[in-house]
Amino acid sequence: ETGVTQSPTHLIKTRGQQVTLRCSSQSGHNTVSWYQQALGQGPQFIFQYYREEENGRGNFPPRFSGLQFPNYSSELNVNALELDDSALYLCASSLADRGLKGETQYFGPGTRLLVL
């Protein structure tokens, strides 16, 4: 059983650019959630994907978008980067049943994004 992996580990971008972060979910999991964690803060929920469809979204603007693929891996895309987007981006996978209750989430190591 492989755990959640994320790539890249670190990334530096400039304001206005676009970025794509990737996440491979744990084997057998069908749900992926993305979080933004600024320094000294708790994770902030961006959105969740269940079986390739967005299944819940936090208070983030539309320039934060995502995808989930048939193998349940996922991408987080951020357009028009702003300085405040600098943060650790965490991906978490889980196995949700049809009721989509709060199943245990397994977190990846994160991607640290710096926007200059």
Place this chain on the structure above:
Amino acid sequence: AQRVTQPEKLLSVFKGAPVELKCNYSYSGSPELFWYVQYSRQRLQLLLRHISRESIKGFTADLNKGETSFHLKKPFAQEEDSAMYYCALSTPGNQFYFGTGTSLTVIP
């Protein structure tokens, strides 16, 4: 609106002393409450969830709907308990909220 509040950013206790990490939440429906822990240089991981009513590594947490609290407790702290602890809430609509975390240090 802040859904999950952890009032203590830092908490230090002596080994063998009781420890309580506070968590209050704001949600009118039926949330699920969790405690996550992050040990040094490790990933964030689930410690316990209220629905399972388990005791993990000697920690327990009781959901008090009247006080909207979900405090984490352990009767005798160990050095290996030193970590960052996050209280989290999930809603029936699949929204997730984490608190800002409490850094626990257990002094030998």
